[in-house]
Amino acid sequence: MDDTNRNNRKKNACRQEGTLVAHLGVAVEVRFDATGEKKIIRVKRNSGHVVGDRVTVDSDLLIRQKRKSQLTRMDARGKKHCIGANLDAVCIVAACEPLPPPGFIDRAVIAARAAHLRPILLVNKCDLPNSKQYEKELKKTYAGPVSLFILSAITGTGVDRFTANLSGLRSIFVGPTGVGKSSLLNRICPAINLQTGALHESRKRGRHTTTVSTLHRLKGGGELIDSPGFIDFGLADIPVTDLAFHFPGFERSHDTPCQFRNCLHRSEPGCTITSLLDRGRISQERYKTYLSILHELESLENELRYREKNKRRKK
Ligand SMILES: Nc1nc2c(ncn2[C@@H]2O[C@H](COP(=O)(O)OP(=O)(O)OP(=O)(O)O)[C@@H](O)[C@H]2O)c(=O)[nH]1
Ligand SMILES: [Mg+2]
Incomplete structure (x- = not known):
């Protein structure tokens, strides 16, 4: 040699x-x-x-090394954050206490789908007396197109049924602070022993107990990432024309494309989504939420365009 x-x-x-x-x-x-x-x-x-x-x-x-996939969110100041890399699934953890901010679940589902990741909705704290009504609402909106599990980290209800789906996948827990992400991981793998924190007594909000994202191997195969709670799940890099495709509740429209490829589903002729809305196959509530997120993405695109223009002018 x-x-x-x-x-x-x-x-x-x-x-x-x-x-x-x-x-x-x-x-x-x-x-x-x-x-x-x-x-x-x-x-x-x-x-x-x-x-x-x-x-x-x-x-x-x-x-x-180059990433196969990544999940990104934008904070309230417009800063992008990559939350996890080389993922397969995003477990969106919600609970009746503390409730997620309006639109959080929709944005998380859209961000996951846009990144080619499987969204899974976990409704934790089903042992609490006011959980039933919340579970009913979430089931009505998301069950079917989004896998949904009702569970409790405290009693263990539903946890085995959920973990049976994780084998061979790398998944990440995302959700607001205090919904029980770390408690769920501790229930799934007691040896991990992550720190958890009681809610603020008066405001029933979380305490941002987890400050570091950590990846854990599961006994039954697969990996799970616990992440610090956050409330702004702003959408990053999703073109307005792609929004409807990822939007939870519009899945029925996937088989029949609209007349125009750049249809935004407001009042364009030959629009599949407004036609489904008229026939009651898409709910008014889902459509209203879609319009508000669409408006938000349009404002963001306009702002970015304006900034680009200004930059070029200064050069
Ligand atoms: N009743 C009930 N309480 C729960 C359940 N899961 C978690 N909790 C409680 O909720 C509080 C917050 O739990 P954590 O696991 O720290 O929540 P987290 O989502 O990890 O919060 P951050 O780390 O701050 O993002 C703790 O007091 C837990 O005991 C549950 O299934 N039922
Ligand atoms: Mg935690």
């Missing part, structure tokens, strides 16, 4: 492939494929790495 080959072999020996399993701000934790061992590696605060990223580690240098 000549010197170059020997050096290359040495180099490759200290290169290891792995998965980013926790993001700690200025450091990340990587789990190596070959040994299963974990190592903390320092990174810049805004490195852009997220839990689920595939990485190559060369001594203390971290090289991120």
